[in-house]
Amino acid sequence: MTADLHVHTHFSDGTDTPEELFAAARAAGLTTVGLTDHDTSKGWASVAEAVPAGMRVLPGAEFSTKHPAPDGSLVSVHLLGYLFDAADAAIVGEWQRMTDERTNRGTRIVEKLIDAGYGISLDRVREIAGPSNIGRPHIARALVESGAIGSVGEAFAGLLDDGGTFDVPLRSTSLVEGIELIANAGGVPVLAHPRARAAAAVLTVDVIAGLADAGLAGLEVRHPDHDDAARAELAGIAADLGLLQTGSSDYHGRNKTLVIGQERTSDEVVEQIIDRGALAPFTR
The missing domain is CATH 1.10.150 (DNA polymerase; domain 1)
Structure with a gap:
């Protein structure tokens, strides 16, 4: 497996320039990366220009969404979208609002x-x-x-915790709306780290099944925040619902201790994502 489908650059909250990202990816033996900066495609052009020979990039983004918990509170859930039309009016409008x-x-x-x-x-x-x-x-x-x-x-x-003393609440995109935005723009929506942090409590089997009916295409099964039990559970859910299974490092450069390529996606799944997406990967 030579693909890591969840990486960030300095165009959101990572620290790497495109050139630094590709140097790290090459050193890790990767040939494919998924560009998933938060709620933006503004790094796509720079990344496309910097792609070295033998490397390819699946342009995408990590959408910030929220989903209701049983008590009615809204819980943060991240959603990866690949190969969608970033000029889609609905996505452009929602990102501008955010x-x-x-x-x-x-x-x-x-x-x-x-x-x-x-x-x-x-x-x-x-x-x-x-x-x-x-x-x-x-x-x-x-x-x-x-x-x-x-x-x-x-x-x-502490200081920057959701709901803490210094928090400033935002109106977030709903998870179902995020799936629909990506799918309607020709993209492939995949739940990011669904067993990490607070999202794990709201993303029950029944909820994920409903999201699959709404257009969800896959689950990020292999992620640094998932233990063996979580990976086994998610793999079983994905198999039962016919969802793609991805693996990713969630690399942020120096902002986190995660290592690019430490979790990977099978070549077969990468090809399925490419087949389903509206765009072609960036290559040189």
Whole structure:
């Protein structure tokens, strides 16, 4: 297996440029990567230009969605979309709405932290964010840099936790809407790390079956956050529902300790995704 279908660049919350990403992928022995920056396709052109000989990229994105829990609360669920038309009007409109809200959200979180006495600045957070919108990972890195907190993970477990003191809520895309957006744009929707974090509690077998009826194409079975029991369970669900099974590292460069290629997708599944998608992979 030579494909890792869940990687991030500096166009969202990763740290790698396209060139750095491909160098890491080649060193890991990969020939195929899935470009899945958060809620954006703005890195596609740069990545397409940088693809080295012998490498191919499945352009995609990781959609931020939410799904209701039994108590009515909304739980964050991430959704991978591959080979969809990024110029689709519905996707463009939804991402613009989210971009506008996130830009305001990131600024407000930084301002709240500054007001509380944390030694960070909005200018520095913008420098860290680079070409992407200000997100919590960028704020977390600024907090670590300032010495206010020990690690990015610690920041998310405390200061930047959902619903915490410094949280600024967003209106998120619903999970079913996300699946429909990707499918209607000719793409292939796959649930990202469905047994990780809070999503595991809401993504029951019955819920996943309903999502399959709504157009879900696959499950990310092999992921660093999944133990052996979770992988076995998800593989069984996927087999029963006729869903594709993918494996991915969720690589973020220096922002996380994950290693590109540490989890992989079979060549057969990669070809099935390509056959179903509206776009062709980026190659040179």
